[in-house]
Amino acid sequence: YTVGGTGYLQNPQEIGHGYEAPGTKVKRPKGKTLTWHFKAPMVHDFMWAADPDYIHDTLIMEDGPALHFFYKNKPEILENWKNLQPKTAEAMRFFSENVGPYPYEQYSVVQGGDGGMEYAMSTLITGERSFGSLVGVMVHELAHSWFQHILATNEAKHEWMDEGFTSFISDLCMNTIMNENKANPFEGSYNGYYSLVLSGKEQPQSTHADRYEVNAAYGRAAYSKGAVFLSQLGYVIGQDKLMATLKKYYADFKFKHPTPNDIKRTAEKVSGMELDWYLTDWTQTTNTIDYGIRTVSESKSGTHILLERIGLMPMPLDILVVYNDGSQETFYIPLQMMRGEKENPYGQVKRTVLPDWTWANPEYSFELSKSLSEVKAVVIDPSQLMADIDINNNIWLADSQ
Numbered sequence: 083y084t085v086g087g088t089g090y091l092q093n094p095q096e097i098g099h100g101y102e103a104p105g106t107k108v109k110r111p112k113g114k115t116l117t118w119h120f121k122a123p124m125v126h127d128f129m130w131a132a133d134p135d136y137i138h139d140t141l142i143m144e145d146g147p148a149l150h151f152f153y154k155n156k157p158e159i160l161e162n163w164k165n166l167q168p169k170t171a172e173a174m175r176f177f178s179e180n181v182g183p184y185p186y187e188q189y190s191v192v193q194g195g196d197g198g199m200e201y202a203m204s205t206l207i208t209g210e211r212s213f214g215s216l217v218g219v220m221v222h223e224l225a226h227s228w229f230q231h232i233l234a235t236n237e238a239k240h241e242w243m244d245e246g247f248t249s250f251i252s253d254l255c256m257n258t259i260m261n262e263n264k265a266n267p268f269e270g271s272y273n274g275y276y277s278l279v280l281s282g283k284e285q286p287q288s289t290h291a292d293r294y295e296v297n298a299a300y301g302r303a304a305y306s307k308g309a310v311f312l313s314q315l316g317y318v319i320g321q322d323k324l325m326a327t328l329k330k331y332y333a334d335f336k337f338k339h340p341t342p343n344d345i346k347r348t349a350e351k352v353s354g355m356e357l358d359w360y361l362t363d364w365t366q367t368t369n370t371i372d373y374g375i376r377t378v379s380e381s382k383s384g385t386h387i388l389l390e391r392i393g394l395m396p397m398p399l400d401i402l403v404v405y406n407d408g409s410q411e412t413f414y415i416p417l418q419m420m421r422g423e424k425e426n427p428y429g430q431v432k433r434t435v436l437p438d439w440t441w442a443n444p445e446y447s448f449e450l451s452k453s454l455s456e457v458k459a460v461v462i463d464p465s466q467l468m469a470d471i472d473i474n475n476n477i478w479l480a481d482s483q
């Protein structure tokens with residue numbers, strides 16, 4: 083058999099099978115059986131897989147660990163499994179740069195299991211897939227090295243921190259290494275969350291993973307709504323602050339067992355904002371976000387815009403105004419209980435910071451200095467990173483009045 087899995091092989095000179103350094107002469111000990119001796123420091127989980135027909139390839143990264151690939155010698159999968167190898171190195175580099183350095187000396191991608199499953203220093207994935215799907219499952223399981231094995235959250239109690247954060251960072255990674263160039267790489271997660279809300283089966287993310295009424299409600303709460311927790315946090319505190327939050331979270335909590343309060347406190351320290359409200363509403367309730375533009379009307383000084391909060395969950399708002407001459411400006415309405423403001427996410431467009439919205443108030447209004455006849459469109463959150471469950475009332479168009 084060829085064996086692959088978690089840990090560092092201690093006796094490659096006795097084993098061979100592609101583990102030995104190039105040029106090393108393998109000397110098997112006498113006797114009928116061969117003992118594979120692996121050591122795995124700093125792990126809370128392990129896996130091994132054995133197959134007499136495994137091909138074993140090794141890719142030693144210059145700036146990272148040794149990557150091992152174990153797969154069956156089937157003509158129809160060989161090309162994909164060869165091309166998977168440099169993509170695994172790219173993903174390893176992406177996560178190490180964007181979250182924190184991979185701390186182990188090896189990672190093994192092993193064909194086996196019944197889908198994809200993460201283990202320390204390794205994954206078992208099914209092998210007969212399209213190339214995009216093969217890379218996708220590798221990227222997801224490799225991302226769990228950070229959000230499960232290094233940042234070892236209790237995934238039964240806080241499933242959204244495990245599958246959700248993994249989904250978030252793997253969506254970002256896929257967008258980069260597969261050149262997907264999606265404007266919103268998390269679109270699938272948002273759609274998963276919206277369909278959960280529509281299903282009427284949503285339970286709070288703080289529900290124990292084993293206590294959901296239906297599996298789809300667990301899946302969407304953990305994977306989709308969990309990914310949106312982070313992408314939407316980027317909307318609240320700013321994208322740069324979100325990425326800085328992930329790095330600090332890794333630095334402060336690696337090889338520990340972080341809880342929801344830890345990611346919230348990290349984001350608070352990085353952004354200087356209070357985020358209790360965000361953690362509470364998003365993870366402990368099924369409150370939803372729905373803001374709308376109720377009216378845009380002529381006023382003495384220009385144009386009056388009346389906004390409404392329909393959903394129970396409050397959020398800060400970015401508002402884009404487009405004029406008939408093609409010019410644009412943005413307005414930012416901080417949420418009072420954040421006690422802070424993010425930087426202008428649309429740096430090239432003029433931004434006006436308006437007075438805070440006190441969440442209990444269902445309405446909010448402000449004035450444009452230009453007259454109504456000059457206004458072409460008003461848009462709440464053009465990024466669509468705020469998970470507003472009804473975006474029809476987020477856009478006001480002069481043409482359709």
Ligand SMILES: [Zn+2]
Pocket residue numbers: 222226245248
């Ligand atoms: Zn996963």
